Amino acid sequence: MNLPNKLTIFRVILIVPFIILLLGGQAGWFGENTFVTDMIALAIFIIASLTDLIDGKIARKYNLITDFGKFMDPLADKLLVCSAMIALIEMNRIPSWVVIIIIAREFIISGFRLIASDNGVVIAASYWGKFKTTFQMVMICLMIANFPQLQILTNIIMWIALILTVVSLIDYLVKNKDVMKNTK
Structure with missing residues (x-):
């Protein structure tokens, strides 16, 4: 269990x-002030992303680089991003259809990689995929922060993330x- 794998598990x-x-703040578990819980959740999301x-x-x-890391690192990323987006649907901060497209892409690529792996082919991450991930994480951060002054920017980033996903x-x-x- 090396340091990169420990970081993946930590994520x-x-x-x-x-x-x-994030959701407990919305449900009132921590009092009326959701801003504080949102900001702590945002800090945790940023740390996890880093x-x-x-x-x-x-x-x-x-x-x-280990087999565990090759398997678990992308899975940890998908769990983090998908969990955040599903929570954001519940908070009415992202349309469900956007999340469906993003998650569908992840399932398709995961299945495609599985087929490739069965045939001895490793599909490396592309720059498009890395840009997509970066914009998705920025989008999630903006949606968690939920600053009204940044709503137009948040929407633009969401559309860029969606386009990069496709x-x-x-x-x-x-x-x-x-x-x-x-x-085979």
Whole structure:
């Protein structure tokens, strides 16, 4: 269990207090002031997001890449982002159809990677996928913060994240179309 893998596990663990604070604040579990719980939840989300950046850099720099990390790191990212977006639906801060498109893309890519893996092909993350993830995380941060003055910016970022979600899906499928042709 190396440091990058510990950071990945830490990211998964952080989802629990993040969701409790975010939804518990809305439910009134911590009093009337949801601003405080939203800001603490936002801080936890940012810390969790940064562990994704840090664990990958450490793993690559010190050659600490493991099978566990290859499997768990993207799963931890999906759990964090999907948990946040589903909570934001409940808080009426993001339309459900946007989240459905984003989660559908994740299922499609995960299935595609599974098929590729069965055929001995590893599909690396693309720049489009990395841009998508960055914009999704910024979008989530803005939606958690929920500052009325930033609503137009939040909507623009949401649309960019949505477009990048679709573009990255198309990019993966086009670049790796031979994977489907060579299935067992």
